[in-house]
Amino acid sequence: MTTPKTHRWTERRCSECTDLERGRKEAEAERDFSRVSDFNVLIVRHRMAHAEGP
Numbered sequence: 018m019t020t021p022k023t024h025r026w027t028e029r030r031c032s033e034c035t036d037l038e039r040g041r042k043e044a045e046a047e048r049d050f051s052r053v054s055d056f057n058v059l060i061v062r063h064r065m066a067h068a069e070g071p
């Protein structure tokens with residue numbers, strides 16, 4: 018029996034997702050890890066907003 022992944026929100030992407038992920042990549046490239054974790058929070062929060070939407 019397979020357990021279906023319910024992380025449907027991870028599949029949905031909008032321009033804001035792309036922006037946030039790009040920002041996180043840039044922060045990673047600069048080794049600015051406090052900014053990386055900031056972006057992680059923003060990305061998770063933003064994607065949760067996806068899940069709540071229609």
Ligand SMILES: [Zn+2]
Nearest residue numbers: 030031033034
């Ligand atoms: Zn998004």
